[in-house]
Amino acid sequence: MPDNKYSNKSLEKEEKLWLLVGMGYTAEEALTAMDKCGPDTQIAELTDFIYAAELEKELDVCIRELPDEEDEKSYSHPRNLEFLSNKKRKLYKDEKQGSRGLWRSSKKQECGTERRIYIPNPMIGFCDPDESWPIVERKLPxxxxxxxxxxxxxxxxxxxxxxxxxxxxxxxxxxxxxxxxxxxxxxxxxxxxxxxxxxxxxxxxxxPPRTIQEAIPWTKKWWPSWDGRTTLDCIHTKSGSAKLAERIRQALEEYDGEPEPPRHVQTYVLAECRKWNLVWVGRNKVAPIEPNEMEMLMxxxxxxxxxxxxxxxxxxxxxxxxxxxxxxxxxxxxxxxxxxxxxxxxxxxxxxxxxxxxxxxxxxxxxxxxxxxxxxxxxxxxxxxxxxxxxxxxxxxxxxxxxxxxxxxxxxxxxxxxxxxxxxxxxxxxxxxxxxxxxxxxxxxxxxxxxxxxxxxxxxxxxxx
DNA sequence: ATCAACATGAGTTTTTAT
DNA sequence: ATAAAAACTCATGTTGAT
Missing domain, CATH: 3.40.50.150 (Vaccinia Virus protein VP39)
Structure with missing residues (x-):
């Protein structure tokens, strides 16, 4: 019975080993890493260590093969090699900064086992929210x-x-x-x-309301016809600055006498509004949405x-x-x-x-x-x-x-x-x-x-x- | 196929205000 | 001193043209 599998310290090691093997590393790689890094090392640090070791091995191969390698696009191109060296140095210096991007792309060609994940468009999930029945059948492992x-x-x-x-x-x-x-x-x-x-x-x-105009109806009064947004972009953790709103106001005021501002001004204002989720709160006036409105939308x-x-x-x-x-x-x-x-x-x-x-x-x-x-x-x-x-x-x-x-x-x-x-x-x-x-x-x-x-x-x- | 132009982010760092 | 505001950013996928 594996009841006490996790309950004593010496077997925590087994858990980590099992975890790393589950991540696709060999038991040998995992054991070496755990040996060198000590018993209390977190998983993320261990994977970084293995990554660094892996990269070094790859580098050695690159360096040895360099004289024969003519292909400009290869990883052994001098510029890329320099990048790899920097990367390696950085990894050893600051283990927190481990990026696996390169490892993945070079590894993928080698074994090609990585299952590709497709992100659907439109991003509607397994069911249409207006229906109770799935639009796809999924097979759960x-x-x-x-x-x-x-x-x-x-x-x-x-x-x-x-x-x-x-x-x-x-x-x-x-x-x-x-x-x-x-x-x-x-x-x-x-x-x-x-x-x-x-x-x-x-x-x-x-x-909940599905459009900006229904969610924040009072903005309708100030919403220009050339801003065609009906929904907001992703709500994030920072809001647009007052300076930006001021710049936008000034840019628009120059064309107050005309029916609408010229195309390039519209493009600029719209791009900033999308980037910062700004809404129209007055004549030529935009502002970030407020926390109460975020609560309601979320x-x-x-x-x-x-x-x-x-x-x-x-x-x-x-x-x-x-x-x-x-x-x-x-x-x-x-x-x-x-x-x-x-x-x-x-x-x-x-x-x-x-x-x-x-x-x-x-x-x-x-x-x-x-x-x-x-x-x-x-x-x-x-x-x-x-x-x-x-x-x-x-x-x-x-x-x-x-x-x-x-x-x-x-x-x-x-x-x-x-x-x-x-x-x-x-x-x-x-x-x-x-x-x-x-x-x-x-x-x-x-x-x-x-x-x-x-x-x-x-x-x-x-x-x- | 290939490519450039475009759209889109649960953020981080530095400077300024309190 | 701390908190807010402002400045500074780019990888990734889509689209539509050659």
Whole structure:
């Protein structure tokens, strides 16, 4: 019986080894890395180490083959070689900065085993939100059917190979890519990996507005005819500057006497409005949407993130990082008839409680919710909501995913009989297109916390049998 | 097939204000 | 000192033309 597999220190090593082998490394590579890096090294660091070793081996091959190599496009082109050397140096100097892009592209040709993930267009997911029946039949792998229900989320448009890797970890389940613009008035292109049934889904009611004009009607008065937007782009964590709004106002005022500004001014203004999700709040006046409006668009109750010492900057950050509630609730709606007496939830990277709010709005009673969230401000928001909505169940708060250990989980499972749903989206900082500085992929400083999601899912699976 | 032009991001770093 | 505002950014996929 593998009951105590994780409970003592010497066997933690076995878990890490198993994890790394699951990631596609050889046992030899994994053992060497664990040997050299020490027993307390995190998975992301170990993968970086293996990557660096791999790269060095590749480099040696390149250098040896250089005299014969004439092809300009080859990796042994002097410029690329210089790049590789820099990269290698950088990796050894700063192990956090590991980017696997090059490794993937050169490796792919070699073995060609990486399953390609196709992102659908339109990004509608498995079901049309106006129907309860799937538009595609999906075959869930057998292993995935034996797990507790889980739901994982991240940005859809990642660097290459990220989703195929996430999918490989999460039991080869095909991601469901959905743009929340089919549920509300703002875009939100996200991928979801889950083992929930997909028949008999239903949307939250009332259905949220689907256009800017319905969602923020008072902007209609000032909306110029040449701004054809009917929906907003993705809501993110920062808002446009007042200086920009001022520049736009000045650019437009020059043409006040004319029916509309010239083409090039329209193009400039529209590009900035799209980039920063600006709306029309007065004559020639644009402004970023406000936190209350973001709450409404994202499906949260009014003032969900307001008050209790939460400043505006925190509200923008928290809301920009959150689930779109209607979208997630549509996927979770299938749980309602299965759990009429309520569910136990393990919520990782909870943020402002998008999952909890979605379940609550579906009318699914929350029995025990273990909520893991690093930000104190966000934990306060969730706790405030929990009290305000008079929840009958227990809310257990944990600050750091690393504190979620075998012992703690086993204790929860024995006290309330197991988790019915594990839900969460791991950080996308190193995956998002907004990031021009450290979009280094899944192994990045923040995004590698995905492996914590996987670790905890795997623990829950083992504990619950 | 190939290519350029275009659309689109749950961001990070530096400077300024309080 | 900390918080807000402003400045600074590019990989990736689509489209439509040769």
């Amino acid at each position: 057998e292993a995935a059917k034996r797990l507790p229900y889980f739901y994982y989320e991240n940005v859809a448009l990642t660097p290459q190979g990220v989703w195929s890797k996430i999918s490989r970890f999460l039991y080869d389940i095909e991601p469901e890519f959905v743009d929340s613009v089919y549920f509300c008035a703002c875009a939100r292109k996200r991928g979801y990996i889950h083992n929930l049934p997909i028949h008999n889904r239903f949307p939250l009611t009332p259905r 499906g949260f109750p009014r003032n969900h993130t307001r008050g209790g010492g939460v400043c505006n900057g925190d509200r923008y950050t928290a809301l920009g990082n959150s689930f779109q509630v209607d979208t997630v609730a549509y996927h979770l709606s299938v749980l309602k008839e299965q759990f009429p007496n309520g569910i136990n939830v393990l919520s990782l990277f909870s943020g402002i409680g998008g999952a909890e709010v979605a379940l609550h709005r579906l009318g699914i009673p929350l029995k025990n919710v273990v909520s893991v969230e690093i930000s104190e401000v966000n934990r306060n928001i969730v706790r405030g909501w929990w009290k305000e909505t008079n929840q009958c169940g227990n809310l257990i708060e944990i600050a750091d995913v690393q504190e979620v250990t075998w012992d703690k989980l086993e204790q929860y499972v024995s006290s309330f009989g197991g988790f019915d749903l594990l839900i969460g989206g791991s950080p996308c900082n190193n995956l998002s297109g907004r990031n021009r500085v450290s979009r280094v992929g899944l192994e990045g400083e923040h995004s590698s916390l995905f492996y914590e999601y996987f670790r905890i899912l795997d623990l829950v699976k083992c504990i619950m049998g």
